[in-house]
Amino acid sequence: MPNLRVRSGRLAAAVLAAGCAAGVLTGCGGAGGGSAGGHSINVLMVNNPQMVDLQKLTAKHFTKQTGITVNFTVLPENDVRDKITQDFSSQAGRYDVASISNFEVPFYAKNGWLDAMDPFLAKDSGFDQHDVLPTMRQSLTGADGKVYGEPFYGESSFLMYRKDVFAAKHLTMPAKPTWQQVADLAAKADGAKPGMRGICLRGQPGWGEMIAPLTTVVNTFGGTWFTKDWQAQVDSGGFKQATQFYVDLVRRHGEAGAAQSGFTECLNGMEQGKVAMWYDATSAAGSLEGQGSPVAGKVGYVPAPVTRTDSSGWLYTWAWGIQKASRHADDAWKFVSWASSAGYEKLVGSTLGWARVPAGKRASTYANPDYQKASAAFYRATQTAITTADPANPGVQPRPTPGIQFVDIPEFTDLGTQVSQQLSGAIAGRTSVPAALRASQRLADAVAKKYR
Amino acid sequence: MRRILGVVAWLVGIAFFFPVAWMVFTSLHSEQAAATNPPDVTAPLTLDGYREFFGASTGASPWPYLINSATASLVSTLLVVILAMLAGYALAIRPVRRWTDALFFFLSTKMLPAVAGLLPIYLISQRIGLLDNVWLMVVLYTAMNLPIAVWMMHSFLREVPVAILEAAALDGARLPTVLRRVILPVAAPGVAATALICFIFSWNEMLFARVLTGVVAGTAPVFLTSFVTSQGLFLSKVCAAATVISVPVLAAGFAAQNKLVQGLSLGAVK
Numbered sequence: 001m002p003n004l005r006v007r008s009g010r011l012a013a014a015v016l017a018a019g020c021a022a023g024v025l026t027g028c029g030g031a032g033g034g035s036a037g038g039h040s041i042n043v044l045m046v047n048n049p050q051m052v053d054l055q056k057l058t059a060k061h062f063t064k065q066t067g068i069t070v071n072f073t074v075l076p077e078n079d080v081r082d083k084i085t086q087d088f089s090s091q092a093g094r095y096d097v098a099s100i101s102n103f104e105v106p107f108y109a110k111n112g113w114l115d116a117m118d119p120f121l122a123k124d125s126g127f128d129q130h131d132v133l134p135t136m137r138q139s140l141t142g143a144d145g146k147v148y149g150e151p152f153y154g155e156s157s158f159l160m161y162r163k164d165v166f167a168a169k170h171l172t173m174p175a176k177p178t179w180q181q182v183a184d185l186a187a188k189a190d191g192a193k194p195g196m197r198g199i200c201l202r203g204q205p206g207w208g209e210m211i212a213p214l215t216t217v218v219n220t221f222g223g224t225w226f227t228k229d230w231q232a233q234v235d236s237g238g239f240k241q242a243t244q245f246y247v248d249l250v251r252r253h254g255e256a257g258a259a260q261s262g263f264t265e266c267l268n269g270m271e272q273g274k275v276a277m278w279y280d281a282t283s284a285a286g287s288l289e290g291q292g293s294p295v296a297g298k299v300g301y302v303p304a305p306v307t308r309t310d311s312s313g314w315l316y317t318w319a320w321g322i323q324k325a326s327r328h329a330d331d332a333w334k335f336v337s338w339a340s341s342a343g344y345e346k347l348v349g350s351t352l353g354w355a356r357v358p359a360g361k362r363a364s365t366y367a368n369p370d371y372q373k374a375s376a377a378f379y380r381a382t383q384t385a386i387t388t389a390d391p392a393n394p395g396v397q398p399r400p401t402p403g404i405q406f407v408d409i410p411e412f413t414d415l416g417t418q419v420s421q422q423l424s425g426a427i428a429g430r431t432s433v434p435a436a437l438r439a440s441q442r443l444a445d446a447v448a449k450k451y452r
Numbered sequence: 453m454r455r456i457l458g459v460v461a462w463l464v465g466i467a468f469f470f471p472v473a474w475m476v477f478t479s480l481h482s483e484q485a486a487a488t489n490p491p492d493v494t495a496p497l498t499l500d501g502y503r504e505f506f507g508a509s510t511g512a513s514p515w516p517y518l519i520n521s522a523t524a525s526l527v528s529t530l531l532v533v534i535l536a537m538l539a540g541y542a543l544a545i546r547p548v549r550r551w552t553d554a555l556f557f558f559l560s561t562k563m564l565p566a567v568a569g570l571l572p573i574y575l576i577s578q579r580i581g582l583l584d585n586v587w588l589m590v591v592l593y594t595a596m597n598l599p600i601a602v603w604m605m606h607s608f609l610r611e612v613p614v615a616i617l618e619a620a621a622l623d624g625a626r627l628p629t630v631l632r633r634v635i636l637p638v639a640a641p642g643v644a645a646t647a648l649i650c651f652i653f654s655w656n657e658m659l660f661a662r663v664l665t666g667v668v669a670g671t672a673p674v675f676l677t678s679f680v681t682s683q684g685l686f687l688s689k690v691c692a693a694a695t696v697i698s699v700p701v702l703a704a705g706f707a708a709q710n711k712l713v714q715g716l717s718l719g720a721v722k
Contacts, residue, residue, distance in 0.1 A: 042667045047681040055510045071667045072512065076680035079662070086663070092578055094666050208682070263683055268487050287684070 040069035041331050044087070045099035046080045046318060049287075050153050050358040053348060054339060061347060062338050068331045077208060081413070088113040093325035096332040100321040102139035102391070105149045106401075106408050108321065109142030115322040116146040120333040127337050131362045135389055139402070140319050149319035150340040154360030155283040156304070156313035156385035157216060157405075161185075163300040165192045165276045179217065179245065179305045182277065186253040189276035198253030200275040201246065203427040204262035207416025210424060212314060212405040213279055216304060218242040219395040220312035225407050225444060228398040230451045232444035234419070235437035238308075238396075244433045247426050259428035271295055279304065281316070282360065282385055285378035290355045301381035303388075308396055314405035315389035317361065349374075360386055400451065411447045418443050472698075479691035486688040501692030504679075514696070516668075517675035520586050522700070524661075524671060525654040528593035532601045532650045533643060535594075540605030541631065545612060555606060558599040566596070566659060574663055584666040592664075593654035601646045608642025609635065644711035651704050672697045 045051045051074065058070050073095070075083060084098045088108065100108065108114050121129050129137070132151060140149035159182065161173050166185075169192050174181055186198030202210045218224065223238025233239055250258045255269050267284055269275045271293055278284070289296045304313040320336040322329055338344060342364050345357045354374030359365045359382070366372070366383045375382075394404040401408035406416065422436035478486050479502070485495035500508075507513050539558075543551045573592070574583075582588040612635055620634045636643065658673040665674060676697055679689045 044666075047678055048683045049681070052510050055512060059511065073667055073670070074510075074512070074678045076677060077682045079677060083666075086574075087666075090575075090578060092583065094584060264681075264685065267683075268685065271484075272488070283683070 041096040043097045044073045044095040047074045091325040096326040109148040114148045151317040151319045151361035153358035154317040155281045161277040164298045177305045182305045190253045199277040200255045200266035201250045203258035205420040205424040209262040210420045211416040215405045216312045220307045220309045222308045222396045230448040232448045234444045235441040259424045282382040301378045311388045313385040483685035501688040504689045505693045521672040524589040527590045529650045531594045536601035536605040539602045540609040543606045544609035584669045586669040597650040604646045641711045644708045648708040
């Protein structure tokens with residue numbers, strides 16, 4: 001086939017041409033990437049219900065007034081953290097604003113990834129920074145004393161229980177329960193109704209799932225992850241006692257499928273009458289008392305149970321941070337200032353209902369009669385929990401970093417998740433608590449070595 | 453015996469189809485009913501999950517994501533088929549020197565786990581300003597699917613009888629004509645099978661899309677994950693989204709079905 005042989009040179013040319021076509025196409029798309037242009041900003045945020053409401057209200061109430069278009073990227077919690085770390089650590093500047101928590105703010109600020117907000121605050125008198133709850137303000141301030149985040153909503157933790165079930169079984173919930181009292185009540189309330197268990201405690205692996213409530217129990221039992229000089233304490237003293245207590249309680253009287261239950265599963269279990277008590281985030285109350293909830297009006301709220309400390313509730317906030325590499329910092333601040341304002345809370349209250357207000361960050365929210373009326377069952381308990389939380393001093397001994405339900409180092413996400421996988425195995429009965437903690441101690445020690 | 457095999461075949465078929473059917477079924481429930489355990493099969497059906505997918509409560513439209521996915525998948529598939537056909541020709545019909553080495557070189561590029569290339573690709577695309585750009589996805593999907601497509605096209609093109617190529621050459625047909633009017637009709641089932649596989653792979657690709665896209669170039673699988681939340685119920689929404697996002701793949705499968713059956717068995721029996 002001589003004819004075909006001659007043509008093979010053209011074949012190579014055709015391959016090259018096709019390759020070049022791809023190259024040309026690539027060039028055409030160049031304008032699409034990068035940061036947003038003109039009066040528009042890119043916002044990356046976690047997919048929580050409060051953010052979904054924000055997404056709904058932005059075009060009509062923010063863009064219309066300011067002319068700033070907001071492009072939202074919404075992702076689940078773990079994905080959003082990955083993405084934010086990726087974009088902020090490389091200072092790629094694709095996102096002007098991101099939802100970050102009081103866990104990230106201190107070390108993001110230290111790494112120089114965030115824009116300090118003090119200059120904006122100085123010019124923006126309408127924002128009223130002093131209305132923001134002191135614990136929130138403190139947890140979003142960097143080591144250099146500058147403000148690096150403004151809270152969107154805040155939460156602590158407390159104990160929720162079914163008042164009707166307790167009344168029917170003649171049980172009384174103390175105004176400030178201890179963990180031992182809660183364990184006794186869980187035993188008595190277990191089986192109060194067909195298929196109802198005593199208490200729901202998170203058993204799903206994840207540093208933001210099971211580790212959060214467990215660490216508050218550890219704190220009040222006198223344990224800690226690390227001593228002030230970075231000695232890991234995971235398989236000794238209070239940590240061991242607390243973990244054994246937590247795992248025993250959830251195995252004996254906890255929810256079905258505890259090793260896979262996180263916030264969502266417990267919320268669902270509480271709404272469907274599968275558990276009599278639940279220790280979790282204060283923000284859950286909004287859902288339990290919200291429209292269409294079968295348990296609305298039947299739930300009582302008391303402070304986080306304690307053992308050796310006065311209070312044990314955690315402190316957490318989803319806040320806004322502005323990336324240092326952002327080329328639209330002024331527009332970004334306008335958005336943050338709007339989304340974290342008291343005015344935005346009023347907007348949500350009047351358009352979507354007061355139960356859906358992103359609360360837990362401003363003193364004025366708790367003085368608002370409309371909000372008080374809508375959240376009469378829980379607003380006092382929430383406010384007390386948030387204002388009494390003490391991230392600097394959450395346990396019985398000095399800590400190396402601030403933080404109640406976490407240790408404020410980047411390594412904690414991996415450490416917490418790996419330890420929780422061990423402990424989730426203990427809840428499922430695959431391993432024992434001492435064995436799980438021995439393995440965890442080695443992991444914690446490896447992390448601590450870096451800081452000693 | 454035939455009967456037993458028939459029953460087994462049906463059982464396996466149902467076992468494969470059941471999760472898909474369950475996904476569609478769940479997508480038609482309210483969030484509360486979808487999260488009920490054990491499942492309540494008598495719960496009333498609703499289209500709320502689909503309304504949510506199309507942005508009923510957030511106003512976030514799925515169309516930009518679907519269009520990005522379609523662009524990345526269709527353009528990359530087209531490029532892959534053209535390139536693989538030419539490569540297949542050079543490896544099967546007019547084998548270049550040491551064509552087996554070339555073939556295995558193509559395959560060796562698939563031996564590195566994709567995730568190992570992710571970080572370098574991220575950094576390079578950041579440097580050259582291609583992050584969050586749909587054409588980056590086109591290039592990546594083309595590169596990712598090309599080796600397997602070359603192998604497929606190679607085995608399909610080997611089945612093309614040499615006699616008809618010689619006949620075409622004697623009639624004075626030049627290469628483009630030979631490719632278009634002689635080889636393509638004979639190899640059509642193979643081309644369809646290759647194109648379908650590449651389309652499915654790139655439509656479903658999630659790892660690279662999740663890391664390399666953001667505000668403007670997000671693809672449908674990335675959009676799908678945005679319904680997952682750690683605070684609240686999302687099962688019905690995610691199932692509805694997964695159902696809608698599966699439709700183009702199903703449509704492509706049905707469209708290629710006739711050709712595909714021939715294509716998959718082509719070369720199996722001499």
